[in-house]
Amino acid sequence: MKHVCLFFALAAVCLSTVRLFGEETMSPGKRERLKNPFFQSSLESLTDPLPAADSEAKVEAEMKPYTETIPGTEQKFSMIPIKGGKFLLGSSDGEEGRLEDEGPQVEIEIKPFWIEEHETTWKEFEQFALKILKQNRAKQKTEPSAREKLADALASPTAPYDIGSISHDNAGKPGYPASGMTGYAAGLYCKWLTMSTGRYYRLPTEAEWEYACKAGTKTAYSFGDDADKLGDYAWFFENSDGASQKVKQKKPNAWGLYDMHGNLSEWVLEQYAKDTYKNIKPNGQPVKKLVGNGFGQVARGGNCEDDEPANLRSSRRLYSVEDWKQQDPQFPQSIWWVTDAAYVGFRVVRPLEPPKTEDEAKLYEPDPKYWIDYAELNQRD
Numbered sequence: 001m002k003h004v005c006l007f008f009a010l011a012a013v014c015l016s017t018v019r020l021f022g023e024e025t026m027s028p029g030k031r032e033r034l035k036n037p038f039f040q041s042s043l044e045s046l047t048d049p050l051p052a053a054d055s056e057a058k059v060e061a062e063m064k065p066y067t068e069t070i071p072g073t074e075q076k077f078s079m080i081p082i083k084g085g086k087f088l089l090g091s092s093d094g095e096e097g098r099l100e101d102e103g104p105q106v107e108i109e110i111k112p113f114w115i116e117e118h119e120t121t122w123k124e125f126e127q128f129a130l131k132i133l134k135q136n137r138a139k140q141k142t143e144p145s146a147r148e149k150l151a152d153a154l155a156s157p158t159a160p161y162d163i164g165s166i167s168h169d170n171a172g173k174p175g176y177p178a179s180g181m182t183g184y185a186a187g188l189y190c191k192w193l194t195m196s197t198g199r200y201y202r203l204p205t206e207a208e209w210e211y212a213c214k215a216g217t218k219t220a221y222s223f224g225d226d227a228d229k230l231g232d233y234a235w236f237f238e239n240s241d242g243a244s245q246k247v248k249q250k251k252p253n254a255w256g257l258y259d260m261h262g263n264l265s266e267w268v269l270e271q272y273a274k275d276t277y278k279n280i281k282p283n284g285q286p287v288k289k290l291v292g293n294g295f296g297q298v299a300r301g302g303n304c305e306d307d308e309p310a311n312l313r314s315s316r317r318l319y320s321v322e323d324w325k326q327q328d329p330q331f332p333q334s335i336w337w338v339t340d341a342a343y344v345g346f347r348v349v350r351p352l353e354p355p356k357t358e359d360e361a362k363l364y365e366p367d368p369k370y371w372i373d374y375a376e377l378n379q380r381d
Helices: 002-020 028-033 043-047 122-129 132-139 146-154 183-197 206-214 227-232 358-362 368-377
Strands: 066-069 076-082 085-089 106-110 113-116 265-271 297-300 317-319 349-351
Touching: 043 183, 085 206, 106 206, 113 206, 122 132, 122 183, 132 146, 146 183, 183 265, 183 368, 206 265, 206 297
Parallel strands: none
Antiparallel strands: 066 076, 076 113, 085 106, 113 349, 265 297, 297 317
């Protein structure tokens, strides 16, 4: 009964959204797309989460590591609890390799959250991005549940391009991290995962990511300042041959997180700005969420193609640029994939306290108008 109520509640929100977008002037395709549950927050789906041992906590002291299983699949991943606390965001003036946009250092108070133990793998991501789970359900004779129908409706990406020079050789291989998606696609995966499980998943903020990476340290790397030890903890050009490697092959940081340095750069929520730390709120809430064409979104952690150890420091900031889509043959360019940045991926977080209001949720979720405008102009979608 709860699933039925969830379905009709979301349907009502979708109908209201259609009216807001101007139903009388839109194309039939746009009108149909606006029925997608992408066009409301995920809060309604949190009332009836699917069972997962040790996944529930009311206060920080009750938080435990737990294993999430993508419903309808055998794909599992571990979520690690991170206690709340204060830390200095950014690098110190004397840190070797420091860049101007890593400061000024500012004290941020982080609320407790869970974070994925390793980068999201292809086997996790393809259930959404390649619509594998949706296709498998279509072959079954049983009627999918209301929650499953909602999750399937969110599986919107087009397939990745078949461009010979793009290094996605590890796509689909068990244990390898998913890569080459836009931050927008990563954010929508988080929403799909939320709808699927009833637990609130999203991309981390810059502050959350750096807090988790540093793991209580104040050094350049989570293991200290000695870059000669980097090979024990990270995949970068020197030891990776410029390609991503299976997750969890290197040492974790002190909080049990793997590949925070290297392997893939990881998407976070924010739009890049040189002066972010001058404007950031003491609670680390995003200063400016990504909007527009997808360029300028921040990614953290360095990657397998970096040949400078300093680029893998805990405070190093990278952001997407037009060159990341240089080979994209589509007009407008894809909002789902970056053809020339196979070194970027992500991992999910789950705050202990999910958003309480629709307006708060909008700070952390993909803007639906971007997808609608893109779909209207692009015949592939």
